Amino acid sequence: MATKVQSFMTSQPTEVDFPVNSLNDIAIVQVPTRLSVLEALGFKQTCQGLIGPNSHPKQIIIDFHQTTFIDSSGLGALVSNFKYAQAKDITLTLRNVTPQVMAVLKLTGLDQVFPLELVEDGSLIEQDDVVDNRKTTSRKVEQLPTTHPSMASWMKRFLDIIGSVIGLLITGILFIPIAIAIQINDPGPIFFSQIRCGWMGKQFKIWKFRSMCVDAEAKKSEVKNQVQGAFFKNENDPRITKVGRFLRRTSLDELPQFWNVLKGEMSLVGTRPPTPDEVERYEVPEWQRLDVKPGMTGEWQVNGRSTVRSFEDVIRLDLQYQKNWSLVYDLKLIFKTIAILFNRNSGAV
Numbered sequence: 001m002a003t004k005v006q007s008f009m010t011s012q013p014t015e016v017d018f019p020v021n022s023l024n025d026i027a028i029v030q031v032p033t034r035l036s037v038l039e040a041l042g043f044k045q046t047c048q049g050l051i052g053p054n055s056h057p058k059q060i061i062i063d064f065h066q067t068t069f070i071d072s073s074g075l076g077a078l079v080s081n082f083k084y085a086q087a088k089d090i091t092l093t094l095r096n097v098t099p100q101v102m103a104v105l106k107l108t109g110l111d112q113v114f115p116l117e118l119v120e121d122g123s124l125i126e127q128d129d130v131v132d133n134r135k136t137t138s139r140k141v142e143q144l145p146t147t148h149p150s151m152a153s154w155m156k157r158f159l160d161i162i163g164s165v166i167g168l169l170i171t172g173i174l175f176i177p178i179a180i181a182i183q184i185n186d187p188g189p190i191f192f193s194q195i196r197c198g199w200m201g202k203q204f205k206i207w208k209f210r211s212m213c214v215d216a217e218a219k220k221s222e223v224k225n226q227v228q229g230a231f232f233k234n235e236n237d238p239r240i241t242k243v244g245r246f247l248r249r250t251s252l253d254e255l256p257q258f259w260n261v262l263k264g265e266m267s268l269v270g271t272r273p274p275t276p277d278e279v280e281r282y283e284v285p286e287w288q289r290l291d292v293k294p295g296m297t298g299e300w301q302v303n304g305r306s307t308v309r310s311f312e313d314v315i316r317l318d319l320q321y322q323k324n325w326s327l328v329y330d331l332k333l334i335f336k337t338i339a340i341l342f343n344r345n346s347g348a349v
Contacts, residue, residue, distance in 0.1 A: 018046040025058035028095075031067045035074030037291075040284045043074070047081040051088055060085055061117070065096035070104050071147040072200050076287030082114065093117055103143040108202050147200070147291035150267075150325050159330065160261050163268045167258030178209055178252060185243040188214040191256060196273040199293045204265040206273060207256035211244030212237075251341050257296050269330040270295025271318040286311075289318040292325075297337040 016039045019030040027050050035043060050057060062078070070078075085092040095117040097105070105111040146152045179190045192210040195203050213219070216239040223237055240248065247253035260266040266273065273294030279287075299317035321333075 016042050018043055020046065020050065022057070026061060027057040027059070028061045028063055030063050033066050034069045035067055035077070036069060036071045037073035037285070037288050040073040040077040040287075044077040044080050044284055047092075048084050051084065051090065056088060056090060059091040059093060061093045061095050063095045064098055064101050067098055068100045069145050070101050071145055072287040072290035073284055075104060075108065075110075075200060076282060076284045076290075078114075079110070080284060091115065099143050100145065104145065104200060107144065108200055148322060148325070150270075150292050150322075151199070153327065155327050156267065156330065157264075159327070160264075160267050163334075164258040164261035167255065168262065171255040171258060174252065174255065178247070181243045182210055182241075186210075186213055186241045195276055196294065197276055197279050197290065198265050198273060199290060201279060201287070201290050203276060204260065206266075207259055209247055209253045209256060211241065211247045211253045212239040213241060251337075254296055261296065265293075267293040267295045268297065269321075269333050270298050271321060272298065272300045272314055286315055288322075289315060292322055297333060299333070302333050302336045302340065 016032055018032070021028045021030075029043075029047055029050075031043065032039065047060060047062070050060060060081075062081075082092050093115045094101075094105075097116060102111065105114065150156055182188075182190055189210055192208045192212070193205045194208075196206045198204050219239055223239065244253070257266060261268055270293045271289050274289075279290075299321040300314055303317060
């Protein structure tokens with residue numbers, strides 16, 4: 001799987017040394033200035049290579065004192081190492097975490113998961129440190145990595161804001177008839193919310209008009225997954241209501257996601273937003289799809305989302321979007337999405 005996915009990546013891994021110093025039962029791994037998709041696999045192999053079947057250190061310390069950039073793949077390798085060490089009862093600690101890395105850890109909530117050691121001057125780096133007699137609150141965004149050109153595009157964000165405002169106005173107009181139809185067909189909540197993973201794996205609550213029965217999540221285990229890999233899909237899912245099928249076929253169920261776009265959790269165009277349990281199954285190269293914001297539409301929706309049959313297909317389409325991205329490309333995908341909204345062969349993923 002990893003080998004096939006690798007062929008779709010925009011860059012190939014490079015050979016990077018991760019110096020390891022051992023002292024008694026402690027191994028210290030030095031991380032270079034960048035921990036990106038290029039270095040992530042080597043980082044994972046170095047750390048997990050320290051853990052042998054018969055002997056291994058009691059503690060692995062990851063030293064970030066010179067690391068100024070980390071992307072989704074680097075974060076994925078870090079999470080993979082943590083899980084691997086935890087399974088072997090080995091403590092994995094982060095030392096000398098720089099502001100750039102700390103910003104990412106805080107964004108994703110991983111600062112509450114990883115044990116953190118003090119920096120070399122004896123104080124733990126926090127985003128609220130005082131610099132030049134003022135709080136560094138305004139620098140938080142500056143310290144977050146630019147993992148993809150689209151993340152630094154104010155024009156893309158402007159398009160998202162304008163598009164989401166228009167979309168929410170349309171949602172308001174259609175809300176009453178949609179709500180009545182949902183209640184008549186299957187009484188219960190109008191909206192459905194679910195935790196998804198956005199940029200860098202940060203979790204957020206996605207909103208949709210409810211298209212399934214009320215107890216759909218409880219019945220998920222009874223439904224066969226028709227695709228291979230780290231996501232779930234069934235063309236004839238019995239949990240979908242009659243009204244729900246119409247909403248999905250016309251993509252009306254996704255109208256509330258304009259709220260997610262306005263909040264900045266999603267974009268009009270991007271990659272498919274995965275669930276946390278899907279991300280749990282990711283290999284390191286697959287984390288690269290989290291380098292951009294998830295979108296209401298994208299390659300996966302425009303180019304035959306109903307024909308996607310494996311997670312490899314999703315990865316290919318998502319990385320294709322990242323490679324081809326431009327503001328003009330986003331506009332093309334938006335117009336293509338509008339053109340196929342009522343195509344009966346388009347199914348929701």
